[in-house]
Amino acid sequence: MDSDKITIHDIAKLLNIDSSTVSRALNNSPRVTEKTKNRIIAKANELGYQRNHLASNLRLNKTNTLGVIVPRISRHFFSSAIAGIEETAYKLGFNVIICQSLELLEREQSNINTLLANRVDGVLVSISMETENYDHFEGLKQRKIPFVFFDRHCNIPETSSVLIDDFKAGFDATEHLIIKGCQSIAHFSGPLHLEIYKNRFEGYKAALSKHNLDFNDALLFSSRLMEQDGIDNVNKMLALSFRVDGIFSANDVAAISAMQQLKREGITVPKDIAVVGFSNETISAIIEPSLTTINQPGFDIGRSATELLVSQIKNGTKHTTNEHIIIHANLIERNSSQKGKQPKD
């Protein structure tokens, strides 16, 4: 009945053998005969034995736990990534502790302390918008706790990451607008000290350049890409002395609030101004016009980052890894960029 109180000692006693043999058998050690192994496993199943991870982990000095730091769980991209992380982690025998930075550097630091106190075996991080200073990751390095950045990474030596090719995605998004006929394309960027936004911006410039369009400083709007920022950007943009006919926004949230503000101002998307977003939030397929955007496969990124992290944990500290995995992100063409055509469903 009290099947959760069964220990290897109980099994040992019932079988008249030593608990060390039971332990070895259950860990499939070659030091135990196949025959006794089978007896032990049979008895363990019969009793409903479940290994006590606390004891095991204490002895082995590990926790089998991964820490995750994301800006915000409720963002679709991050909740998908977490789904991928959890699923992969459980499969590989790890638990997961999730922390939100809420885009605040201070909270990100305290998250790391929480994870340190919990002695996690490794950490997955997508940094906050405020993070320009990476000192708080030194604590992890010192204690030789491996960590992997996903999506929002930073350029410090000897770290690993799982990313999309933000340069290419920015390029694709911008080129798409150009092909659709845009000549004067604004870019709504996030903080440019973050690699992802820098790279998307570089991609934007490269696409302009390829198509012989000049980059105009006045068309770059950098913000935190919150809802209000999309509105503010549109207002600033409309105050310019020349016309804009396309917007590439580095996230969907700002793209959508921008579209709404444009509508309020009597400007038609995509006829007057075409819009491309980034991330493929659930809502983007549903609003009208539906939003052309870059699909960031959150689940895959989470899975891949977890696999990479666990492989680093298993390899031990033999070599400080510096691996970078690129996950493919494709453009999803919807109505907000169909310049010249009437949007249809």
Next chain:
Amino acid sequence: MDSDKITIHDIAKLLNIDSSTVSRALNNSPRVTEKTKNRIIAKANELGYQRNHLASNLRLNKTNTLGVIVPRISRHFFSSAIAGIEETAYKLGFNVIICQSLELLEREQSNINTLLANRVDGVLVSISMETENYDHFEGLKQRKIPFVFFDRHCNIPETSSVLIDDFKAGFDATEHLIIKGCQSIAHFSGPLHLEIYKNRFEGYKAALSKHNLDFNDALLFSSRLMEQDGIDNVNKMLALSFRVDGIFSANDVAAISAMQQLKREGITVPKDIAVVGFSNETISAIIEPSLTTINQPGFDIGRSATELLVSQIKNGTKHTTNEHIIIHANLIERNSSQKGKQPKD
């Protein structure tokens, strides 16, 4: 330097006292003098001591971990609830393991096994749509692991839950439609074996009854309330021999896909048919027309459920609790229900 390797024994040695005294001091036991307590605490801080929870938990036979089972992390309501759970749990000194059932009974059962194997101290559950059979919760009961339902609960004796008043919310939503002028209101329900949907449905009927409208069986559409279900429901509804002028959907997802299908069919919301949803997904404020809906405060529900669970854990198994907390859910009036008026932003 190796501050994560400091143990109570190190402190004891340096101070020439016994490790048991150190342990007691750090746990603020009255058996240690204030003076030595201070010396010990000072030394612990100096060395950057952090308690090894594995060892402590092994001895105390607990994990300080809560399990959470939700249908899907990426649903806005659940990710908000999880945010509330995590925040509260960390404050109270607990970690959290999150599992997704993906609305599948089988996965829900295996989630419970995962949590059992991890020896969680308590579980928070929002059951899947498939769950009609509650045997898998028996395992928790047998091992005296307390669990609290939140939002999607079930009617088994001796359990606790944190809910909104679904009856009242259903009543409010329906009455709102009636007040706006609807006379023939369809209800898109979830599986009626689930308490929440049953109660919302009862609220719907009660509102009709209060306003002397007959309940018509043909206007009840029960489904899993996925995107496709909203579309299917609309099609069935339009095939009826009489006109419908309002829809109360038990979630936003189905409400939104229904609105889109209505639009495709050339029916105007809210003029021809007014719509009220349930849950206040992020998207609901953004689509056009914006969706009138019931706001379920996910964060608060998560917080409250966690507090309840932890109090049960701390009380031990002295008495099987049977507490039910009701969190207020308010109607958010938006454009989709403004019958007779033109929707505006």
Next chain:
DNA sequence: CATAAAAATACAATCGATTGTATTTTTATT
């Protein structure tokens, strides 16, 4: 059959914190 080599299993310490019991130290009382 004897004996060395190999295989299988038992013994015992360990991970770090906790806690009942035993011992030492301090305080109070005469």
Next chain:
DNA sequence: AATAAAAATACAATCGATTGTATTTTTATG
């Protein structure tokens, strides 16, 4: 100063699994 009572601290076992070393059993070989 002696002694009992009380307070402070030390000792040692424990939680359950793991693992290096020691011992026993089995197998192989002459």
